[in-house]
Amino acid sequence: MEDFPDWLNPFYRSPLRELYWTVLGLLSVVLVFVLMGGLGIWWTGLLAIVNAGLFIATRLAFKRADKRLSLISLAKEEMVEFDQVLGGLDFDPQREGVAPDAVQDHREALQRRADAARLRHGSQALDATGDALAALRRLEMRLYGDSRIDRSDSWRARERERLARIDDPGPPLHVLNGAGNAVVPLPEGLPDHVLMTAGDHGAIRVELLRHRKGEAEETVFTGGRKVVGLWEVRHLRIEAEGAWAISLHDAGGVPRFTSQAEGEGDDVLFYRGPKGIAFIEAEPGFEVVGLARDLGWLEQIASSHHGCVALGGPALMSIQAKGKWRIVVTEAAEIRDFDTDIKGRGDEVVRYTGPDAMIDASWAGQWFELHRLDGEFHRESELIASVPRRRTSVRPQRGSVRLRHGALLQVLADHEEWTLAVSR
Numbered sequence: 001m002e003d004f005p006d007w008l009n010p011f012y013r014s015p016l017r018e019l020y021w022t023v024l025g026l027l028s029v030v031l032v033f034v035l036m037g038g039l040g041i042w043w044t045g046l047l048a049i050v051n052a053g054l055f056i057a058t059r060l061a062f063k064r065a066d067k068r069l070s071l072i073s074l075a076k077e078e079m080v081e082f083d084q085v086l087g088g089l090d091f092d093p094q095r096e097g098v099a100p101d102a103v104q105d106h107r108e109a110l111q112r113r114a115d116a117a118r119l120r121h122g123s124q125a126l127d128a129t130g131d132a133l134a135a136l137r138r139l140e141m142r143l144y145g146d147s148r149i150d151r152s153d154s155w156r157a158r159e160r161e162r163l164a165r166i167d168d169p170g171p172p173l174h175v176l177n178g179a180g181n182a183v184v185p186l187p188e189g190l191p192d193h194v195l196m197t198a199g200d201h202g203a204i205r206v207e208l209l210r211h212r213k214g215e216a217e218e219t220v221f222t223g224g225r226k227v228v229g230l231w232e233v234r235h236l237r238i239e240a241e242g243a244w245a246i247s248l249h250d251a252g253g254v255p256r257f258t259s260q261a262e263g264e265g266d267d268v269l270f271y272r273g274p275k276g277i278a279f280i281e282a283e284p285g286f287e288v289v290g291l292a293r294d295l296g297w298l299e300q301i302a303s304s305h306h307g308c309v310a311l312g313g314p315a316l317m318s319i320q321a322k323g324k325w326r327i328v329v330t331e332a333a334e335i336r337d338f339d340t341d342i343k344g345r346g347d348e349v350v351r352y353t354g355p356d357a358m359i360d361a362s363w364a365g366q367w368f369e370l371h372r373l374d375g376e377f378h379r380e381s382e383l384i385a386s387v388p389r390r391r392t393s394v395r396p397q398r399g400s401v402r403l404r405h406g407a408l409l410q411v412l413a414d415h416e417e418w419t420l421a422v423s424r
Contacts, residue, residue: 089139157378166270169252197225263325270314278327280305289320301317306347344413345415351407369413384401
């Protein structure tokens with residue numbers, strides 16, 4: 001975790017930050033004293049350079065130490081939260097009839113909590129406590145259908161509010177023009193993510209470079225519209241046969257749609273309509289990722305080339321496709337209900353109408369997620385996930401969770417069969 005997102009900035013709060021300014025002030029006093037000491041211009045200049053170097057070195061050292069202590073502080077707070085939740089959990093893995101998934105979540109939670117206490121590196125400890133809380137949250141969801149641990153919903157809600165405040169389309173942040181093959185520098189001050197677009201001038205290929213004559217990081221753009229990450233990127237290597245024009249935009253430059261959109265290949269779009277159900281028709285290899293206001297990753301929206309997903313609106317989305325695709329959003333759509341069991345393929349929105357009960361999920365594909373939706377069609381809680389959220393997580397091909405009457409659910413799955421059924 002080298003850089004915190006904006007919503008985590010308040011957690012930089014170790015006492016070193018205030019101490020840094022104290023040390024900086026003392027060094028400034030020393031510099032002024034030397035300058036007034038009448039040691040001569042040559043000595044004064046030399047000491048000024050030395051003090052300037054001390055200022056820079058001190059700032060870097062304190063910044064690094066501040067981040068490390070801040071990460072350790074966050075990890076310790078999450079350990080306290082974990083211990084409090086676990087202490088109030090009525091769960092015995094040896095109890096008769098306990099689901100294997102629940103036992104696995106309990107074991108993973110305890111193991112990662114032990115790892116967090118052992119690790120000394122701040123970011124590693126924070127990853128471990130995050131894993132432990134995520135496993136404990138899944139356990140609570142399986143047992144009670146709800147959890148006292150909020151792992152992601154609050155910051156996603158804030159991002160949705162930020163998306164709603166995006167202004168009407170404006171001019172690009174920067175435009176690059178040229179002809180043929182070239183290596184061009186990027187201007188200072190660009191955000192970490194930008195929307196890259198190219199005019200209709202023919203075939204083009206863009207690679208990212210840290211240094212003008214360095215090796216390419218990757219080929220990120222071959223035309224159309226695409227979100228590109230510019231961390232530590234200073235130049236673009238462009239290969240084209242004729243004239244070209246590349247525009248760099250923020251989220252305000254993403255094209256809007258309110259009811260339907262279609263295209264071919266990768267694209268980036270901004271859904272600005274009301275809440276609805278989005279029906280997808282596409283060729284295999286289709287996927288939709290939700291983006292935040294800064295064009296960074298927010299959530300998975302669709303994972304199948306067939307089916308439907310709930311859109312709360314507004315939704316900024318990156319489409320990854322190998323062929324033609326079409327998305328149609330309707331406000332009033334038929335949602336399948338079930339009170340005992342239901343089967344399907346791909347992405348779908350379903351509603352559970354039976355009494356509060358434990359539900360067993362099974363799936364044949366590699367990808368499966370089950371989310372609970374709120375009244376505005378936003379994803380409220382992740383109930384089951386077969387895709388590892390962290391490098392240490394491994395999920396089975398079966399899962400169970402307690403559902404309440406009337407629960408509105410979003411299934412995300414590849415094009416293989418899945419089943420939801422009341423436990424027998």
